[in-house]
Amino acid sequence: MTEHPESTLQQLNTEILGAYGWPPLAGMFDMIEEWPAGFPTKTGVYVFLAGGDKPITYPVGESSIVYFGKAEQQRGVRGRVSRHRGRIKNGPHERWAGHPAHEWLMARRGFCAYSLAPDRDPAHPLGHSASWVEHELIKAFQRLHRTRPVGNGTAA
Structure with missing residues (x-):
């Protein structure tokens, strides 16, 4: 586990999730x-989240958060994280640069945490999809740190 507290993660747990x-x-x-x-x-x-004893310095503050992702396909969170993990464990490829999140995790080791979608409420059949929640997490992170996580690209 990371050796420093992740206050951004705790704030997003409350504010968004x-x-x-x-x-x-x-x-x-x-x-x-x-x-x-x-x-x-x-x-x-x-x-x-990037490992190590120091978080990533963002334009405003620090955080060990590298990337937010969503899982809406077959095999859900397990399938998506497994695909990322395979690419991280295989290391960089000579023909193209790796995904920025993979590069950070290969360089500093890293951790994964997840949140499963709540069961659908019949009164609100559309609910909040994983895609919508991922978008909200990225927006909230951007409000706090004035940029997206390094693995989710930069804001235009």
Whole structure:
């Protein structure tokens, strides 16, 4: 686990996930060394955090958050994170640069935490999709740090 507290993560758990009825980002594990046996196949969102003893310096403040992602396809969070993990473990490829989040996690090790979508409420059938929640997490991060996480690209 990261050696420094992640206050941004805690703030987003309350401000975004909690406000929209999603559970907090939890289930943290090492992206290289661990693979939870019961890793869920449900829809949800996930976050990658850089390891090490120092967070990433952003234009305003610091955070170890590298990337926010969503999982809405078959195999849910397990499938999406597994695909990322495979690319991170295989290392950089000679023909093209890796995904920025992968590069950060290869350089500093990293961790993953996730939040599973709550069961749909029949009274609100559309609810808040994983895609919508991911977008809100990125927007809130951008408000706090004046840029997106390094793995989610830069704001135009």
